[in-house]
Amino acid sequence: MTGKVLFIMGLHSHQPVGNFDFVIEKATRECYHPFLEVLGTYPQIRMSLHYSGVLLEWIREHHCETFDLLGRLVGAGQVEMMGGGFDEPILVMIPDHDKAGQIQKQTDYLEKQFGVRPVGLWLAERVWEQCLVKPIADAGMRYVAVDDSHFKFAGLSGTDLCGYYTTEDQGRMLNIFPMSELLRYYVPFKDPEKTIEYLRAFAREDGTALVTYADDGEKFGSWPETHKHVYTDGWLERFFKLLTENADWIEFVTFAEALDRVEPLGQVFLPDASYREMMEWVLPVDSQHAYEDLVADFKEKGIWERAKFFVKGGFWRSFRAKYPEANEMYSKMMLVSEKVSRLGESPVSGQTNGRYEAARDELYQGQCNCSYWHGIFGGLYLPHLRYAVYNHLIAAENIADEELKGNREWCESQVVDYNFDRRPEVLLSSPHLSLYLVPHRGGHLAELDIRAKKFNPLSVLTRRPEAYHRTVLRSQEQKKEQDQEGPQVASIHDSVVFKSEGLEKMLQYDRYKREGLIDHVMGPEVTLDDFARGDFVELGDFVEGAYEFEVSKRGALQRVTMTRRGAVTGEQGPAALTIRKEVTLDAHEPTFTVTYEITGAEDRALRFVFGVEMCYAMLAPHADDRFYYLEEPDTTLRSTEGTSLRSTSVKLGDLATRVDVEGVRRFGLADGWQQLDIGITFSEPARLWTFPLETVSQSEAGFEAVYQGSVVLTHWTVVLERGESWKLKLEESHQ
Incomplete structure (x- = not known):
């Protein structure tokens, strides 16, 4: 064989913050550890490996033998450790000071645990924007790697991709390696010989041709069916053996070594991009269908390979527009980041015995990217991952507020555009609860932080169409x-x-965003099944109509009064109807109250059903220790932990139960796992409906039904004479 090729192999391994221990345990046993074992038997093969900090910490705590094996390979010079954001954030998503902090934390960790300082960075989900050059370079990183599709979108192809390039922004320079998309589909799914054939096509006499393969480590045993294929059936052994048999012309180098061995091919400026599939997933459903149909048409005509790099999908940040729930998590993260930053700059921070560092670490965990988007992986659709994001962000906010405000009781309100839509929201906060109200969207309660539990029970995902x-x-x-x-x-x-x-x-879809304090005006013919399917007519315009609002304070109470002068459709046509709801938060209690006053038209009497909807994401709908209960005398109810929830209550069923009960004055949701009791009391006896909210979503394991939350609708038959008003008070407590 004449001619040689330099071959970089890199793998990235990560598990989301909040993922189940048994999932990471299985991945370690079937993927991470056996891969390192096989790699260790082929010392000629050198690799660049990236593990997110959150995964390394878990492995170190639970599988020290795997952690030590990795350390030995690093110590032997067989493995280069790559840096990145410690908790695997999408770097373009977080403020620059958090970019620097996340990268520095990972760098310090690798130096402490393995005695090496990384010189390159794994870019989470390969989401690239040119503005990243400066913060990455300022963090001491010399290179990143992105898909070769990024380069092809910039007009490069073929042997243009046999090397690496430099780029610049604001006077900072960074080296960028193109990772072969074709090899991502070859390894480990095609016969090893296919990779050898691919490499042979790039061999040169001067030995300067450089080919880069880098991809997810989980495909070597963690993806469905791959453990048997890669290890039991011996694919990885065959692959490594074949590579070493061709070591006379294939030379294995790491990213860092390549920088010192080979000059850059030139300068490049890449468009904003991620890997090709990600840019498909971010598209709106109709556009994604059009994209898929266009691709199919191009393939049928035999022109897809020539055309595909002129056909680009969407932009990663658009996940925030596609999924309001992702934007709300992002908005919460930005708010908390600002608070933690203020804590770090505050004169009191030096006296907090590590409290700033603790808040920062909680914030960083809340920046883990997995919950902020959705594609082939569950991501945003997985309730336990959304739970983890809010859990860590609320924990960070708790620390910041405790240090900045001291131990005094306090209750405050903010009128602020917290979700960046140019419309004001109202935030009520105390040491016990935080309420995020959206007057312009039906006066909804979008977020409810139970601060002692670090839990937002309103983190529900709305049922919406997906391209798949x-x-x-x-x-x-x-x-x-x-x-x-x-x-x-x-x-x-x-x-x-x-x-x-x-x-x-x-496959049922919601007409409005599922959250809290949603006001419904319906006819008496609507049934629970109708409501669950969304197969009913709203007689009013209150569900997502804009409410006027004003904020006031009285002693320890913060109050928001929201009013909508809307309309209701009756037998005689539209009639005026005004709903006024007043939300009050007490500085001293983990409780909020809502008072409603509904005033009818002056020219006619009205009869309708008024309902208040709340949606709770309680994680495990069939767990024995999570259920609805109803106040009744002479009944004692206890959680599985033995903690008394209410002295007089009866269990209605688990959180997947459809409940239809009349005459309810007080009911609640119990969560024994979190030791939480959400109790709701009404001034007027209500009819109670509940049903589970389930989506059909896609994950690496296939299509599945996923519980997103439990919908609770309490409703009343309201009869109003001309100009008459009807009043209601509800109180929600959190113990």
Whole structure:
């Protein structure tokens, strides 16, 4: 063989903040550890590895043998450790001071644990924008790696990609390596010989050709069916053996070594991009369908390979527009980041015995990227990951408020555009609760932080169409195709698996964002089933109509009064109807109250059903220690931990139960895992409906139904004579 090629192999491994221990345990046992074991038997093969800080910490605590094995490979010079953000944030998403802090924390950790300082950075989800050059370079990093599709979008191709380039912004320089997209689909899914053939095409006499493969480490044993394929069936052994047999012309180098061995090919300025699939997932549903149809059309015409790098999808930040829930988490993160930054700059921070560092670490965990987007991986659709983001952000905010405000009791309000939509929201806060109210969207309660529990029970995901629902609707056809093809190992980007039957029947979509204090005006004919399906008519315009508001304070109470002069449709046509709701927060109690006053038209009598909807994300709908209860005499109820929840109550069912009960004065939701009791009291006896909110979503394991929360609707039949008013008071407590 004449000619040589320099070959970089890099792997990135990460687990989301808040992921289940058993998931990470399985990934370590079936993926992370066996890969390092096999790599250690081939000392000729040198690799660049990246592990997020959150994953390294977990492995160090739970599997020291894996951590030590990695350390030995680093010590032997076989592995280069790559840096990054410690808790794997999308860097463009977080403030610059947090970019610097996240990268520095990972750098310090690697130096402390492995005795090396990284010189390059793994870019989370390969989300690139040119503005990253300065903060990455200022953090001491010399290089990043992104998909070669980034380069192809800039007009480069073929041998243009056999090396690396430099780029510049604001006087800072950074080296960028293109990672082969084709090798991402070859390794480990194609025969190892395919990779050898690919590399052979780039070999040069002067030995300066540089080819980069880098991808997710989880595909080596953690993705569905890959453990058997990679280890039991010996794919990885064959791959490494074949590489070493060709070591006379394939030379293994790390990213850092390549910088010293090879000159850059030139200067490049890349467009904003991520990997190609990510830019498809971020598109709105109709656009994603159009994109998929266009790709299929191009493939049928045989021009896709020539055209695909002129056909670009969306922009990563658009996930915040596609999913309001992602934008709300982002907005919370930005608010908390500002508070933690103020704590770090405050004169009291030096006297807090590590409290600033503790708040910063909680904030960083709340910046973990996985919950802020959705594609082939569950991400935003996984309630336990959203729970973890809010848990850590509320923890960081608690520390900052405790240090900045001291031990005094306090209660405050802010009128602020916290979610960056140019419309004001109202934030009520005390040491016990934080309420985020949205007057311009039906006066909804968008966030409710129970601060002692570091829990936002309103972190519910609305049911909405997804592009992949088109595949679900064709499920029978897909199943037939799978049966005909037989068992095979496929990339998760190509795999079609249905984890349960009848998912197509669960494709129901909401007309409004599911959250709290949603005001409904309906007819008496609406049933629980109608309401759960969204198959009913709103007689009023209050669900998402704009409410006027004013904020006031009286002693230890903060109050927001929201009013909408709307309309209700009756037998005689539209009629005026005014809803006034007043939300009050007490500095001394983990309780808020809502008083309603509904005033009818002056020209006619009205009769309708008024309902107040609350949606609670309680994580485990079928757990024995999470359930609805109803106040009744002579009944004692205890959680599985043995803690008394109420002295007089009866269990209605778990949080997946459909409840239809009349005459309710007080009911609640119990969560024994968090030792939390949410109790709601009404001044007027209510009819209570509940049902589970479930989505059909996609993950690497296939299509599945996911519990997103429990919908609670309390409602009353309201009869108003001309100009008459009806009043209601509800109180929600959190113990």
